[in-house]
Ligand SMILES: Cc1ncc(COP(=O)(O)OP(=O)(O)O)c(N)n1
Ligand SMILES: Cc1nc(C(=O)O)sc1CCOP(=O)(O)O
């Protein structure tokens with residue numbers, strides 16, 4: 453399966469009171485990967501919401517990815533995204549199996565990406581590229597780094613951080629396969645607008 457397209461990421465605050473309707477609107481417009489990102493420690497709610505997302509993703513034939521939590525991903529038989537402090541990649545690959553999608557945060561460091569490839573990552577994520585409402589303090593990354601990564605790496609490259617329909621085109625021109633977006637997708641005023649944005653992101657990637 454080719455990992456290319458819109459990578460929608462949920463945000464519990466932004467989606468409060470409209471969680472499933474907004475996610476479904478995005479899926480309606482086309483989502484290659486959907487990440488469940490919830491930084492709370494409310495395990496019961498996290499399990500409930502992740503299960504609901506898995507059901508939705510099954511209906512829309514979208515791949516669900518759990519942020520941070522390999523145990524929850526294993527429980528639901530879905531993929532996981534790991535940051536540099538979220539646990540080692542190799543044991544997670546062993547836990548989830550060879551077919552699972554596992555992503556790795558590499559900030560602006562090619563060496564981290566090369567290490568992630570060695571340890572079995574399915575895609576590597578670089579960022580942040582622009583000012584981010586969701587994570588303003590994340591380290592920044594340049595388009596030059598993307599050029600180097602595209603030359604050296606032979607797996608899908610994901611870009612994240614402040615991506616909108618107005619600024620995403622250069623990322624695609626510099627070799628990005630997956631556009632990971634929170635606010636630029638779910639910050640919309642209506643479900644109709646979420647669907648329109650999802651379609652437009654995919655159009656940029658021409659899938
Ligand atoms: C696709 C994607 N890329 C990067 C991140 C950031 O991961 P991390 O550095 O672990 O930070 P948190 O999201 O856990 O706060 C991501 N989640 N998804
Ligand atoms: C979760 C996350 N990680 C980042 C990184 O650079 O590693 S930026 C980010 C936030 C992405 O949300 P938005 O699209 O609203 O900027």
Ligand SMILES: [Mg+2]
Pocket residue numbers: 519520533534535538
């Ligand atoms: Mg993390």
